[in-house]
Amino acid sequence: MKNLFVFFLIVIFFSACMKSEKSAPVKDNFAPEIPKLASDIMTPEVLWSFGRVGGTQVSPDGKSVVYGVTYFNIAENKSYRDIYVVPVAGGEAKKLTDTREKEGEEQWRPDGKKIGYISSKSDGAQLWEMNPDGTGNVQVSKVADGISGFKYSPDLKSIAYIKSVKLDKDIHDLYPDLPLANARLETDLMYRHWDSWHDYTYQHVVIAKYNESGLSGDKDIMEGERFDSPMKPWGGTEQINWSPDGKTIAYTCKKKAGKEYALSTNSDIYLYNSETGATTNLTEGMMGYDINPVFSPDGQKIAWESMARDGYEADKNRLFVADLKTGEKKDYSTSFDQNSQGLTWTADSKSIYFISDIHATDEIFRLDLTDGKLSRITDGVHNYQNVFIAGNQLIATKVSMSQPAEIYRVDPVTGKDEPITTATKGIMDQLTFGKVESRWITTTDKKKMQVWVIYPPHFDPAKKYPALLYCEGGPQSTVSQFWSFRWNFQMMAANGYIIVAPNRRGLPGFGQAWNEQISGDYGGQNMKDYLTAIDTLAEEPFIDKNRLGAVGASYGGYSVYYLAGHHQKRFKAFISHCGIFNLEAMYSTTEEMWFVNWDNGGAYWDLKNKVAQNTYQNFSPHKFVQNWDTPILVIHGEKDLRIPYTQGMGAYNSAVLKGIPAEFLFFPDESHWVLQAQNGILWQRVFFKWLDKWLK
Numbered sequence: 031m032k033n034l035f036v037f038f039l040i041v042i043f044f045s046a047c048m049k050s051e052k053s054a055p056v057k058d059n060f061a062p063e064i065p066k067l068a069s070d071i072m073t074p075e076v077l078w079s080f081g082r083v084g085g086t087q088v089s090p091d092g093k094s095v096v097y098g099v100t101y102f103n104i105a106e107n108k109s110y111r112d113i114y115v116v117p118v119a120g121g122e123a124k125k126l127t128d129t130r131e132k133e134g135e136e137q138w139r140p141d142g143k144k145i146g147y148i149s150s151k152s153d154g155a156q157l158w159e160m161n162p163d164g165t166g167n168v169q170v171s172k173v174a175d176g177i178s179g180f181k182y183s184p185d186l187k188s189i190a191y192i193k194s195v196k197l198d199k200d201i202h203d204l205y206p207d208l209p210l211a212n213a214r215l216e217t218d219l220m221y222r223h224w225d226s227w228h229d230y231t232y233q234h235v236v237i238a239k240y241n242e243s244g245l246s247g248d249k250d251i252m253e254g255e256r257f258d259s260p261m262k263p264w265g266g267t268e269q270i271n272w273s274p275d276g277k278t279i280a281y282t283c284k285k286k287a288g289k290e291y292a293l294s295t296n297s298d299i300y301l302y303n304s305e306t307g308a309t310t311n312l313t314e315g316m317m318g319y320d321i322n323p324v325f326s327p328d329g330q331k332i333a334w335e336s337m338a339r340d341g342y343e344a345d346k347n348r349l350f351v352a353d354l355k356t357g358e359k360k361d362y363s364t365s366f367d368q369n370s371q372g373l374t375w376t377a378d379s380k381s382i383y384f385i386s387d388i389h390a391t392d393e394i395f396r397l398d399l400t401d402g403k404l405s406r407i408t409d410g411v412h413n414y415q416n417v418f419i420a421g422n423q424l425i426a427t428k429v430s431m432s433q434p435a436e437i438y439r440v441d442p443v444t445g446k447d448e449p450i451t452t453a454t455k456g457i458m459d460q461l462t463f464g465k466v467e468s469r470w471i472t473t474t475d476k477k478k479m480q481v482w483v484i485y486p487p488h489f490d491p492a493k494k495y496p497a498l499l500y501c502e503g504g505p506q507s508t509v510s511q512f513w514s515f516r517w518n519f520q521m522m523a524a525n526g527y528i529i530v531a532p533n534r535r536g537l538p539g540f541g542q543a544w545n546e547q548i549s550g551d552y553g554g555q556n557m558k559d560y561l562t563a564i565d566t567l568a569e570e571p572f573i574d575k576n577r578l579g580a581v582g583a584s585y586g587g588y589s590v591y592y593l594a595g596h597h598q599k600r601f602k603a604f605i606s607h608c609g610i611f612n613l614e615a616m617y618s619t620t621e622e623m624w625f626v627n628w629d630n631g632g633a634y635w636d637l638k639n640k641v642a643q644n645t646y647q648n649f650s651p652h653k654f655v656q657n658w659d660t661p662i663l664v665i666h667g668e669k670d671l672r673i674p675y676t677q678g679m680g681a682y683n684s685a686v687l688k689g690i691p692a693e694f695l696f697f698p699d700e701s702h703w704v705l706q707a708q709n710g711i712l713w714q715r716v717f718f719k720w721l722d723k724w725l726k
């Protein structure tokens with residue numbers, strides 16, 4: 031569930047499109063020229079001009095890295111994604127594709143002689159292959175309705191691909207004599223999820239015999255099952271893997287439906303034997319999320335990420351390993367009070383590299399299975415997003431609040447890193463960013479809380495600046511060194527604001543007890559933590575305590591609504607994006623019920639449930655609108671199904687009825703996020719126009 035976005039399934043058709051290209055593809059030059067900036071201060075247009083690096087894959091010989099870069103054409107309001115390759119040792123990156131399609135899912139064939147990828151240049155989204163220099167593009171698959179992901183078997187005899195299979199009847203199947211009827215008929219829950227309504231299809235894993243000329247003998251290993259693998263909405267091919275001998279596929283699936291699905295997080299790892307057709311549940315009896323299986327290179331073991339408790343998405347992400355011969359399962363993170371994710375085996379099958387968040391940064395760690403020792407490899411002000419092995423080096427994608435994603439070579443002994451890609455350098459060299467500072471402050475219950483402070487570029491300590499309290503979403507999502515193309519701290523600082531971003535109660539990276547405190551206490555200690563953070567920083571001589579604002583999205587948006595009724599005139603402006611306003615209405619209209627059951631303590635109609643009743647009576651922002659007295663900007667997307675847009679309408683309407691200055695920025699074609707270029711720029715303009723009006 032971490033790798034939330036894969037944007038390569040835009041289908042663009044060309045008449046007379048050739049299905050085989052014996053030379054390099056036609057170059058349309060969609061990657062933009064590096065803009066010449068008029069100022070060293072970042073603007074929304076500059077933010078959306080950065081190339082976005084992703085999809086890192088190391089070649090089998092450990093000498094090259096293939097990856098993708100997404101560029102946005104603001105005028106067209108479209109994005110283009112192309113594939114690049116760069117030497118591990120460093121050097122110039124070579125662009126392999128340059129077309130109107132979004133090439134994605136790039137990966138090396140196990141023999142290193144080809145690079146496979148998905149393109150929509152013909153027959154929908156299909157598997158294509160090219161030589162490592164970008165020549166010889168050939169379409170391999172011709173699957174009806176296309177595919178959304180694939181993985182080569184290590185022996186190169188087979189391919190597993192992901193295909194949507196329609197198994198449910200829609201209204202026209204039920205009433206074929208009414209072809210123009212436009213309706214849905216629902217009989218259970220989970221009819222919509224995050225940003226889309228159920229389309230009567232399920233993602234299935236299909237295996238097929240492979241050779242360079244095509245696929246054959248396609249077999250749906252989940253035939254007839256009304257379940258998804260990878261799991262919707264955000265699961266990708268990281269949830270599926272082949273055993274080294276090519277005989278077994280491990281896949282992640284939550285084999286539940288309707289109400290049962292909505293109430294549970296219990297996914298499992300299933301092992302499918304391609305020779306016998308038998309499927310076994312590796313994690314039967316393990317009740318939380320079990321995801322992302324990875325076989326050891328010697329085929330003797332399998333590792334995966336595991337949560338213990340059903341219904342709790344923010345439980346500790348444990349590192350589990352099973353012996354495939356004995357069936358013994360072991361949690362190697364029992365004494366590790368942090369999350370583990372992004373597992374990568376060493377070639378000798380004796381160690382595993384992984385990513386873990388610690389004190390608001392995401393670092394590379396190593397587990398040695400022989401003695402169970404866990405070692406920290408890196409230490410800095412950054413987030414590593416993944417880790418791979420390239421010979422005696424590591425390859426990892428890294429970001430920070432002051433740096434968009436680039437790929438780095440990391441020394442596994444010293445942790446020292448060096449960039450091997452420069453997709454963002456041309457723009458970065460022209461910008462000046464503000465200082466990012468980590469502070470530890472004392473909370474009301476005498477705990478130590480980490481707070482990020484981000485200063486404006488060209489900061490002058492003799493001046494007084496307005497300040498913004500940033501409220502994080504999740505609610506259990508660390509304020510780490512992430513680079514966001516919406517909630518971008520350097521963008522906020524570039525507009526002349528000091529940002530105060532606390533890692534308040536309810537966030538991972540500071541131990542499980544700190545993370546879990548927020549459940550059933552939405553308006554409790556973490557709200558005190560917010561106020562402690564802004565009150566402490568407001569005492570600085572360079573912050574004007576009469577010009578403070580609070581901003582946030584999702585749970586952060588809820589936080590803004592709640593603070594609006596409890597801030598005691600600290601703030602002069604609020605902005606809430608996709609926030610929860612009415613907890614009772616949220617409970618009845620959201621989709622994954624386990625989320626509100628765990629965080630709120632249960633249903634609002636359970637009058638004997640003290641935790642739930644305390645939540646709904648004392649922590650729902652709509653019950654404190656009588657105290658609202660501060661201008662508020664409300665932002666929401668119509669396609670947000672986790673926190674329905676009527677929550678934003680309720681908050682905005684209430685503010686207007688109370689006579690409070692308010693604006694409502696509504697995006698009919700956006701969801702919980704703002705993903706389109708012009709909408710994103712509009713978001714930034716309205717955001718800062720509102721803040722400037724009330725804080726400057």
